[in-house]
Amino acid sequence: MAAKRTMTLNLSDQEMVMLEHLAEEKGLSKTQLVRQALRLYQSVVDRLERGDKLYVEDSKKAEKAELMVL
Amino acid sequence: MEMLITPTWLRNKIQKEPDIDFDAGMPVHLLQSIDMFLPPDVVADNPADEQRTLQLKHAFGVFIRQLRLRDSLSIEALATTASVLVEELEAIEQDPHFQARPRTVVQLAKVFQIESSKMMKLSGVAHAAEETIEEEALKFAAKSDGVSSLNQAEQRLLNDFVKLLSKA
Amino acid sequence: MRESWEFPLLNRQTGKEELATLYTPIADNNVDDFESLWQPPMIARLATIKDHDELQAASLQDIYWKWREKQQARSNRFDWMSFAVECGGETQGLMFVRTVGFARIDSQRNLPLIYIDLISAAPWNRNGFTDTPLYKGVGPLLLGAAISLSVNEGLDGRLGLHALPQSEDWYRQQGMTELGTDTAHPESLVYFEFTSADAQAYVSST
Numbered sequence: 001m002a003a004k005r006t007m008t009l010n011l012s013d014q015e016m017v018m019l020e021h022l023a024e025e026k027g028l029s030k031t032q033l034v035r036q037a038l039r040l041y042q043s044v045v046d047r048l049e050r051g052d053k054l055y056v057e058d059s060k061k062a063e064k065a066e067l068m069v070l
Numbered sequence: 071m072e073m074l075i076t077p078t079w080l081r082n083k084i085q086k087e088p089d090i091d092f093d094a095g096m097p098v099h100l101l102q103s104i105d106m107f108l109p110p111d112v113v114a115d116n117p118a119d120e121q122r123t124l125q126l127k128h129a130f131g132v133f134i135r136q137l138r139l140r141d142s143l144s145i146e147a148l149a150t151t152a153s154v155l156v157e158e159l160e161a162i163e164q165d166p167h168f169q170a171r172p173r174t175v176v177q178l179a180k181v182f183q184i185e186s187s188k189m190m191k192l193s194g195v196a197h198a199a200e201e202t203i204e205e206e207a208l209k210f211a212a213k214s215d216g217v218s219s220l221n222q223a224e225q226r227l228l229n230d231f232v233k234l235l236s237k238a
Numbered sequence: 239m240r241e242s243w244e245f246p247l248l249n250r251q252t253g254k255e256e257l258a259t260l261y262t263p264i265a266d267n268n269v270d271d272f273e274s275l276w277q278p279p280m281i282a283r284l285a286t287i288k289d290h291d292e293l294q295a296a297s298l299q300d301i302y303w304k305w306r307e308k309q310q311a312r313s314n315r316f317d318w319m320s321f322a323v324e325c326g327g328e329t330q331g332l333m334f335v336r337t338v339g340f341a342r343i344d345s346q347r348n349l350p351l352i353y354i355d356l357i358s359a360a361p362w363n364r365n366g367f368t369d370t371p372l373y374k375g376v377g378p379l380l381l382g383a384a385i386s387l388s389v390n391e392g393l394d395g396r397l398g399l400h401a402l403p404q405s406e407d408w409y410r411q412q413g414m415t416e417l418g419t420d421t422a423h424p425e426s427l428v429y430f431e432f433t434s435a436d437a438q439a440y441v442s443s444t
Contacts, residue, residue, distance in 0.1 A: 028350065029392060036350055036391075042317050043336075043338055071241060071262070071386065073386050074385060074441045075379070075382035077244070077245050077246050079382070079441070080245050080246060080375055080379055081255075082444055084246075084374050084375040087377070088411055089365050090365060090407050090408040091359065091365050091366050091408065092376075092380075092381070093358045093359060093364065093402050094354060094358075094400060094402055094405055094409070095399065169285065171282070172284060173281045
């Protein structure tokens, strides 16, 4: 496994609370949550850069809303 | 990464392993496109159908040969460019009983820049729903057979056929 | 950086064990094997098939899949990981997983899981493709690897996948929970999930 590097994150109180809350909700450590978030971000960014669009579908399957990043 | 399974674990699993496949995930739409590669639904039960199939395959062989001559390629050169077997190309050109393989047809389509779906139909790999292509192929072959290099008239005939294919 | 582990597979023809290596990620030689060893027999087989039912049964779903393109697009990324099983100098199985995914079973709804995007055996190892499949054990090995990855990532063994029709029974027998036909899937395949409890039981079982 590649060597790990340590980083200090500067987050606001609110961001920290959100990070802790999400981690707890998903059963992950804060590091694991950040890793998951990075993957998701890479995945989204990659598709957008290829010109693909990401849609979110309403749970009642009525309409699709377009997700765009400017 | 820590592997949670051990060789002993796998041995035990193998003993109980059913004879069932485990393939999962889907190369999307692939089953639909493979369907296109199935041989014609018509099973040649009657001699007339069989005869027609032979004629069509013969026509395909003539077509490939004419394209090859147009581009001044030997069979070996074409085989190399298309990344197919020399033996198969020879069989396509010379043996009307021979059924070209889907990949070979696709490769030839790429080399000669013909739509692969059209090539599929001509070669008998895919079933042509409309008769026009088949009729035109037979007509073309009748006029082109037996030539070892192309004169102007034959070039024109070939070009006309290729144009017809792109419109069909 | 490639990691590897050794595991025994069963050679059905000799009845003897052979040492196989599990690798992550997939490398060029694995893609080369797909093109030069897996595809030709599948293409030859396709030429003999007469109808749609035979096609379904012959297990040729990945015959024209663009492995090289996919491998290049998905390498050096964190949202994708891949595994290969090699034995006898040839690639016997391949797997792509997405490391970002969310569970659908009620008991673990929206918890993160590893999604198996593609898992496949070499055609000569497939029961559908040949009457005499060669190596036994590639499936459990890859499934066990996916569960290990899930645990390593803090996802507690949770896995999700869409099974091909001929494989549904296999996943049921491994203990995965079936959620039925997924109409949102382009081929309407059946979706299976491992709960973290079942996954951990799977890798601990003797």
